[in-house]
Amino acid sequence: MKKLMIMLIAVLVIVLALSLVSAKLTGSTTKAGAKTLTIYNWGDYIDPALIAKFEKQYGYRVVYQTFDSNEAMLTKIQQGGTSFDLVVPSDYMISKMRDEHLLLPINSKKVPNLKNIDSRFLNLSFDPANHYSVPYFWGTVGIVYNPKMLGGSKITSWNDLWNKKYRNQILLVDSAREIVGMGLNSLHYSVNDTNKKHLKQTLQKLKKLTPNIKAIVGDENKLLLPRREAAIGVLWSGDAVEIMDENPELTYVIPKEGSNVWFDNMAIPKGATNKKGAEQFINFMLDPKNAAKNAEYVGYATPNREAIRYLPKKIKNDKRFYPDKKLTDRLEVYDNFSKPVNARFNELFLEFKMNH
Amino acid sequence: MTKKWTNTYLIPYVLWIGLFVVAPLAMVLYYSFFDIQGHFSFENYLRFFTPIYLKMAISSIGYAFFITFFTLLVAYPTAYLLTRMKNRRLWLMLIILPTWINILLKAYAFIGLLGTYGPVDTLLAMSGAGRRQILFTGSSFVFVSVYLFIPFMILPIYNSLEKLNSSFVEAAYDLGASAWATFRRVIFPLTLEGVKSGCQAVFIPALSLFMLTRLIAGNRVITLGTAIEEHFLVTQDWGMGSTIAVFLILAMVVVMALMGKGWLKRW
Structure with missing residues (x-):
């Protein structure tokens, strides 16, 4: 009996202690809310030294949390109960979140450094007049290849990939939008084309690429390409930078038919408790020196x-990574597709994968 | 009084099964009746019977069958040898040990091993067989899956072999049965239970393997698991994902029924 009492008391004490700790933890975030800034960004996507600098300069405590896909981030914001002050979604996700009223407008008067952004990257289709978002980094979809393994031949276009010489040499990224987009581009259609006939043609064309495809993979391409597992990869420019750092033999090209250009953007989600801090942070990150430091650390292209x-x-x-205006004019941003259209793209991709 | 107490003890189990087994299954079934726009419909079930998904289902079942078959082929003799070993506990431990390592980690190791210029490739080249593509093929997928599943097949077979009364085997020999006849008529039928549970433990997960299809087969093998993953994570078409899951559950029920009732008993 005595033992039981001791046990019971021990449990009660633990419960009490835990609840006190948790009360203290939640209390500090709500009470000192004005003093913390919670950022929700992609993993390894900021120079940590800049966070320290910002904290020192503005006196905030920065909480930095990360996500690994736009959809995961969206789900978390939709569910609510979070207090993120700043998120970094990609282009199509910005328009989706705006349509679902999940973003707060940014007061451009509070962000004077907006003037540093290249006008090419402002006022884009996913957020006209930049009411809700400010570009953070940008990049393209293209081809990384190893000229040495291809006997010095050069690749300049999507259609080059269909060359019989490149049998079993291509690694494609496992992403419906990118690969269907590549097919559309190779037929000189827009990456946002949803015409059923065009999509059918695209599937036919993609199926013809099959003998040249070695595999359809995810992030492993960053492991496989530097090791010369295959000579050609279709992927995002940021991954290309990493691969080329590993193995300088490789080079990157934006195909001449056109391609996708993507943007990751800073935005303020609904439920932010420190909007002022978020705007100060955006302004801070747009400072030329800070932006340059960040770009050097992350490796993606800065729009600043x-x-x-x-x-x-x-x-x-x-x-290759800072293309001029002539080239960027040929690139397209992804439109935000409705769920059914998105599903059609994915099923098409699935069918292509089944046949490869 | 005692009856009441037993009922009270049941509460945690009932709660557990209700919350973590029955409720999720019910939700999967519920979601499967909604199309991508959230309307109630049977469209997903019709869609499953279109060529894409049917082909996928057939290839999933085919691969799962091969994987189970080869796993059994390796696991049975191994389990048999194991029962004749001196340090059984040690050997058993060594067989279980790899299951402590994360499956993805092992998959990545295989990418290195089977890749072009990897050790296996180099060995083949040196032996005169020449370099050939090993990684990203259907056979490498089966090979790696078999490797991953072997412990799950060995354990139940080993257990039933352990329980086998050796006097039966001796009796068979005494009565003049050859080694093969003894195995076919005595040992194998008596260890059938172990084989069945081993096959179940391999076939069902093999049906829904998904990361391996990309890492080892480079998406040359598409299983129903791949499609479920894509529908939940990319398309956000939870209805279709759930429908495929329902069919997987049905496949599981069928396999269990077949294994339980009988066609193997004719052996």
Whole structure:
């Protein structure tokens, strides 16, 4: 009996202690809400030194949390109960979140550094007039390849991939939008084309690529391509940078038929408790020196025109990752598809995968 | 009084089964009746019978069958040898040990092993067989799956072999049965229970393997598991994902029924 009492008391004490701790934890976030800034961003997508600098300069405590897909982030924001002050969704997700009233407008007067952004990257289809978002990084979908393994031949277009020479040499990224987009582009259609006839043609065309495809993979391509497992990969420019860091033999090309250009953008989600801090942070990140530092750390292309001056020559003169206006004009941003259209794209991709 | 107490003890189990087994299954069934726009319909079930999904189902079942077959082929003799070993506990431990390592980690190891210029490829080249594509083929997928599932097949077979009364085997030999006849007529039928549970433990998960299809087969093998993953994570078409899951559950029920009732007993 005595033992039982002791046990019972022990349990009660633990419960009490835990509830006190949790009360303290939640209390500090709600009470000192004005003093913390909670950022929800992709993993390894900011120079940590900049967070420290921001904390010192503005006196906030920054809480940095990460997600690994737009959809995962969306689900979390939709469910509510979170207090993120700043999120970094991609382009199509911005328009989706805006339509679902999940974003708060950004007061452009509070973000004077917006003027540093290259006008090419403002006022885009997913957020006209940039009411809700400010571009953070951008990049393209393209082809990374190893000229040495291909006997010095050069790839310049999507249609080059269909060349019989490249049998069993291509690794495609396992993503419906990118691969169907590639097929559409190769037929000179827009990546946003949803015409049923065009999509059918695209499937036929993609099926013809089958003998050249070695595999359809995910992030493993960053492991496989530097190791010369295959000579050609279709992927995002940011991954290409990483691969080329590993193995300088490889190079990256944006196909001449056109391709997708994507943006990750800073935005303020509904339920933010520190909107002022979020705007200060956006402004801070748009400062040319900070943006340059961040771009050098992350490796993606910054949309900040003024920041480019502070980048090393090797980076800023690299047309593959900082293409000029002539090229970017040929690139398209993804439209936000409705669920059924999205489903059709995915089923098409599934069918293509089944046949490969 | 005692009856009441037993009922009270049941509460946690009932709660557990209700919350974590019955409720999720009911939800899967419920979701399967909603199309992508959230309207109640049977469309998903009709869609399952279109060529894409049927082909996928057939190839899933085919691969699961091969995987189970080869696993059994390796596991039975191994389990048999195991029962004749001196340090059984140690050997058993060594067989179980790999299951402690995360499956993805093992898959990545295989990418390195089977890849071009990897050890296996180099060995083949040196032996004169020449370099050939090993990774990203259907056979490498079966091979790696078999490797992963072997412990789950060995254990139940080993258990039933252990329980086998050796006097039966001796009697068979005494009565003049050959080694093969003894195995076919005595040992195998008496260990059938172990074989059945081993096959169940392999076939069902093999039907829904999904990460391996990408990592090892480079999406050359598409299983129903792949489709479920895509519908939940990418398309956000939970209805179709649930429908495929319902069919997987049905397949499982069929397999269990077949294994339980009988066609194997004719052996």
